[in-house]
Amino acid sequence: MMFSKACEYGIRAAVYIALQSLDGRRVSVTEIAGEIDSPIAFTAKILQQLTRNNIVNSVKGPTGGFEIERKDMDRVNLSMIVKAIDGDNIYVGCGLGLKECNADKPCPLHDKFVDIRSNLRTMLKSTSLYELATGLEVGLTYLKR
């Protein structure tokens, strides 16, 4: 709706990893893809991006997999994940695709989008991985279907 497919998978994966990390479990790409209903190899690529951006932690070899430390669940918010995968166009870009669009030379929708974009930005910045994972843990939300 608003994010790329890659970004949707990325968020879902991060939330699932966080949830399992709360139980002290490290999870493999195969398990993640199965649990969030995403293509395995593509999910692996996205996890590489999350790892490079210090959003999740990866460990190679047997007993390896992905995990997120408890303190990182507080540090990492949705905005960081979105930025790592889709870039910051969602904040910066013009709603009508103009290269130059600002209060001085606004596109016809500029003012209309100011509030919406600002709400979105605030929401993404203020929503931590911990909050999302505990919602899942409590059984309030879902990652599949």
Place this chain on the structure above:
Amino acid sequence: MMFSKACEYGIRAAVYIALQSLDGRRVSVTEIAGEIDSPIAFTAKILQQLTRNNIVNSVKGPTGGFEIERKDMDRVNLSMIVKAIDGDNIYVGCGLGLKECNADKPCPLHDKFVDIRSNLRTMLKSTSLYELATGLEVGLTYLKR
């Protein structure tokens, strides 16, 4: 940022057509594409969609081109244009791409998106082509750059 490229061109084209129709001028695809800075042939395809959806009116032959009647500028809002080109996924779809996501079985972002989506929906429904075109006419907004 939020709409497909096709949809961005579509909105810009519709606003430009409306602006010119206020002056009683019919405009060709070539002129439109030049004024909104979009690829001509691709813009022609998008205008076909807008025409089929009764958003703009097309006239073939010499002196032909695209136009919008004054009363249609009030009737047509952004929501209709977006729906004609991108479909209604922006309203209906889940922020995390789940097929089934609702208050009963929400994804972790469901509640967070309710307000944002509702604001967006309201904005798109309440913004008429007339409003956008007159903003342009008065020189407050721009369609290029």
Place this chain on the structure above:
DNA sequence: TTTAAATAGGATAAAATTGTCCTTTATTAA
């Protein structure tokens, strides 16, 4: 030390979106 399990990463393929070209159809005006 060897084997197996796991991520990293490169190369490639498939699908969707964006963009172009050319022919057909409608219509106006000379």
Place this chain on the structure above:
DNA sequence: TTAATAAAGGACAATTTTATCCTATTTAAA
């Protein structure tokens, strides 16, 4: 009636996004 003009529409091409496959690297445990 003919010529010219403009949209309609079909076929195709390029680009981007999504997805797969295979090999390399790391590491734990037997």
